[in-house]
Amino acid sequence: MTTLIESEDHKSLRAAVSAFAQAHPHTLDAEDSKRLWQDAAKLGYIGVNLPEAYGGGGAGITELSLVLEELGAAGNPLLMMIVSPAICGTVIARFGTEEQKREWLPPLADGTRLMAFGITEPDAGSNSHRITTTARRDAATGDWILTGRKVFVSGVDIADATLIVGRTEDARTGKLKPCLFIVPRDAEGFERRPIDMELNAVERQFELTLDDVRLPADALVGDEDAGLLQLFAGLNPERVMTAAFGIGMGRYALSRALDYARERTVWKTPIGAHQAIAHPLAQAHIDLELARLMMQKAAHLYDAGDDVGAGEAANMAKYAAGEACVKAVDQAVHTLGGNGLTREYGLARLITASRVARIAPVSREMILNYVSHQTLGLPKSY
Structure with missing residues (x-):
């Protein structure tokens, strides 16, 4: 299944990923899925969209979506590809500091680290303006302190950190605006609880609680005012x-x-x-x-x-x-x-x-x- 708008490089990538995926039979076993992720990463498929300067393939979402489609067509759709390289990797590549890029992009690209993404809340599904997870500054230390809850967060148990969408107060208007924070999985006050899903998938869903989670100033990704x-x-x-x-x-x-x-x-x-x-x-x-x-x-x-x-x-x-x-x-x-x-x-x-x-x-x-x-x-x- 190819299309006229695909370049020869895209067709070659599609064929290579398809052959790779067909050699990995479908499984719901966590260890097999982890092995598939690592094998795909070694071939450059997981980080194909991330910048070459940080160990990625230097391509884009076009190529990453092609990889995920072919893996799915073989019966192995890797849900965390949507989260780790596509959402988190893209945000850090576009808006992260140089330190954040050096710390996170190479391991996201080579599959040695994963990052989850938390935006949905119990009382704020599609309406992101009702997000109640808030981040406030500690005036004495400059640290961020996050408080709130998230639900339906995929793969938190296997992720090294979670990119959390919180809200900070705009000093000029007093209104809350969205901001993104990297929260390590072992951060104090950061707790997870699995959600009992009637869904056969390797990646589990979680509810998160952030109880005054203290983060350093450099946990903020991007500009505080970019929203x-x-x-x-x-x-x-x-x-x-x-x-x-x-x-x-x-x-x-x-x-x-x-x-x-x-x-x-x-x-x-x-x-x-x-x-x-x-x-x-x-x-x-x-x-x-x-x-x-x-x-x-x-x-x-x-x-x-x-x-x-x-x-x-x-x-x-x-x-x-x-x-x-x-x-x-x-x-x-x-x-x-x-x-x-x-x-x-x-x-x-x-x-x-x-x-x-x-x-x-x-x-x-x-x-x-x-x-x-x-x-x-x-x-x-x-």
């Missing part, structure tokens, strides 16, 4: 990568269904010869291809420095990929009938997993809100 600019520098790649996550998963499910439809014979011909089976699978393929085109557009706009254009395209890509993923998984399960619900074929677990691409990191309804008032100029209802 939303820095935040969306990470959120736009997150949406692009979530699209790649969904497209890869959809392709994996579709490939399993196609294999089955070619071989399973009920009467005289394989079931794939019947239009009632063939047409929905063809539609699933079309939807995945269309979603990929929008994902590629979003990634190219972001890599070109067009943050505004990338924001619109990234939201659309995430929406299209989430819908295409869910439909592809559902159709794959239906194609296999009862076999689609067995552990042997491994599709039933995707019924739940595919919803991640629809729900996170922003719901489909909020994307429709965004498009309706940002793109179409319609008034807000909230």
